[in-house]
Amino acid sequence: MASSAVNRWLRPEVYPLFAAVGVAVGICGMQLVRNICTNPEVRIIKERRAAGVLENFEEGEKYKEHGLRKFVRNKSPEIMPSVNKFFSNPN
Template identity: 50%
Template structure:
């Protein structure tokens, strides 16, 4: 339960402080549309997502290759 609660708090904190659509400062709240395309790209394409995009979508690659190996 502690792990789940900490993950929820992490996500809420991350969204509150790093999401380009959340406006905490008064200066940003007055503008209707923010010109922050680069900030939005950095938020959505973070380093962990970039790392995962280059990996094969397998949970256990050694086990998958063991069972799909063609023994003839």
């Protein structure tokens, strides 16, 4: 019984599915850790929770303006710009 399940799911055709699901789970895990560790509104330590609502705009701005957002800010919203330019600007 277990052998047939292994033979069914461990085929080379299924590897891309495992890779896609693995990447999605990795991205979700990374975002979860980022929110727990660096989000100014999430407080795990009891002493920090007792502080109540803080108006710490600098920390919130630092959280919002992370490195990926700064990197893509001035980029064009295209997935493959060279292919788009090739088909939209014929010579």
